[in-house]
Amino acid sequence: MDKLRELIEILSNEEVQARTLSARANQECKICGNPADTFHNLLAKIEYDLSIICEDCQQYYYLYQN
Numbered sequence: 001m002d003k004l005r006e007l008i009e010i011l012s013n014e015e016v017q018a019r020t021l022s023a024r025a026n027q028e029c030k031i032c033g034n035p036a037d038t039f040h041n042l043l044a045k046i047e048y049d050l051s052i053i054c055e056d057c058q059q060y061y062y063l064y065q066n
Contacts (some may be wrong), residue, residue, distance in 0.1 A: 005011035007061040020052055 010016055016030055023030040027037045029052065035053035039045040044055040053061070 003061050023052045029057055031057045 010031055019030045019033075022028075022035075023036075027035060029036045031053055034051075034054055034056065036048050039048065041057050045060055046059060047062075048054065051058075
């Protein structure tokens with residue numbers, strides 16, 4: 001649950017929200033700023049298209065919940 005709270009806090013940050021359009025245009029993650037142009041599977045790519053969150057951040061916040 002701690003990572004979920006952390007994710008909610010990050011996504012509520014005005015700077016992160018402001019980065020959404022530029023991150024999408026440049027294929028970057030709106031959270032970490034790293035490139036988001038390579039994905040290991042279609043589900044990770046679809047999630048990026050919806051959330052603009054790279055696969056590494058997806059795995060950190062979504063897959064490894066405490």
